[in-house]
């Protein structure tokens with residue numbers, strides 16, 4: 001099929017490449033010229049495992065092209081909208097200006113019978129509004145097909161999704177999407193075909209559930225901190241109950257990224273508009289618990305440095321919101337680093353992939369390419385993103401580099417026994 005993908009960021013660049021990998025003829029469109037130039041040259045503008053390989057093979061085969069001009073999408077039968085829906089400035093609601101601009105920019109180029117498919121995460125009600133706009137300006141129709149990929153696993157999640165959700169107003173739109181996703185459907189991926197509102201709500205409720213699960217275990221970490229209990233053992237124990245499950249019960253510095261934080265806030269804002277604020281009032285608590293965990297790491301650092309923060313060097317391991325991504329949007333790790341710097345510490349942050357993005361946002365921090373350079377002469381080590389290389393650090397080698405062997409394990413991924421045996425004072429999150 002001929003497909004266009006409007007918006008080539010973390011979602012769109014992967015979606016475009018994966019669709020081409022599956023054999024479709026794809027054009028990726030973005031307003032960012034430098035991003036398009038890099039993609040067209042086969043070089044991803046961000047770090048995502050597996051993306052370089054499929055981007056290179058798809059651009060080389062001619063099945064994947066890029067442009068900054070939405071007129072170049074005119075041939076496509078299916079147009080995916082993958083532009084950003086960030087938190088609006090000064091509020092909690094989603095900023096829909098990019099989605100509106102993308103749809104408006106496309107309408108004059110839509111050929112009769114083509115399908116516009118929303119992938120961006122939007123407040124419930126958006127698809128119905130945009131469907132009217134598309135119908136008024138063209139002979140195309142609209143569907144909503146929310147995306148559930150995780151950064152770090154984006155290629156795999158796009159090619160082999162857990163499930164496909166189609167929000168459609170007619171059967172033909174569902175049939176077209178079945179053609180787009182033929183391979184996944186043949187491999188047994190479940191498909192839920194529903195109305196616009198349900199499809200939009202599936203997406204935000206899934207993220208709200210995941211955020212709630214993380215804040216639940218972080219709330220237990222707070223209780224554990226006041227009782228001497230160990231939240232990691234607690235998570236293992238409750239996680240054995242198949243109704244609860246162990247996944248997404250890792251207590252630590254909390255959730256961040258370009259999705260969970262802004263999506264729960266936008267959901268709250270939309271529910272309030274609908275007069276249903278009380279139905280999701282708990283999401284405000286989920287957000288508050290989450291932000292308290294960042295503060296907890298900062299408080300532990302201040303306490304560990306015992307009034308000497310102004311004269312201390314702190315090694316911050318990780319700046320991205322999760323490992324295997326270079327994304328620093330709403331990153332708890334970077335937030336902690338910035339707060340510690342604000343308190344007067346000399347902060348040297350390190351990260352395998354995130355330094356460029358972190359430096360662009362926070363040039364006031366010092367960055368080290370190598371973890372050893374961050375650790376050297378440090379008075380405190382703070383692990384805030386659980387990259388494999390930090391989980392695997394040799395505590396004896398780290399002890400030889402630092403000035404004072406104290407570590408805060410903001411992700412509960414280090415062995416307290418091994419780090420204590422190497423001479424470290426170990427502080428975990430909700431662990432004695």
Ligand SMILES: NC(=O)c1ccc[n+]([C@@H]2O[C@H](COP(=O)([O-])OP(=O)(O)OC[C@H]3O[C@@H](n4cnc5c(N)ncnc54)[C@H](O)[C@@H]3O)[C@@H](O)[C@H]2O)c1
Nearest residue numbers: 007009010011030031032083084085098101102120121147
């Ligand atoms: N990142 C993820 O893991 C993920 C997963 C599922 C859903 N989503 C949702 O997908 C959407 C995109 O997220 P993202 O992380 O890819 O954001 P992003 O900021 O990385 O990418 C958005 C892209 O859209 C481009 N853009 C903006 N206006 C445009 C226009 N009018 N025409 C063409 N391009 C335009 C921007 O230049 C940018 O490259 C959001 O709604 C997000 O919530 C993201």
Ligand SMILES: O=c1ccn([C@@H]2O[C@H](COP(=O)(O)OP(=O)(O)O[C@H]3O[C@H](CO)[C@@H](O)[C@H](O)[C@H]3O)[C@@H](O)[C@H]2O)c(=O)[nH]1
Nearest residue numbers: 147148149150151214248249250254255256257259321322
């Ligand atoms: O037990 C856990 C699991 C995750 N996290 C944190 O939660 C955040 C989000 O993690 P994850 O959900 O893996 O990353 P995303 O790539 O942001 O993916 C989420 O957001 C996407 C955008 O909407 C959705 O498509 C995905 O399904 C949804 O998992 C990260 O900061 C993690 O460190 C924890 O603190 N504890």
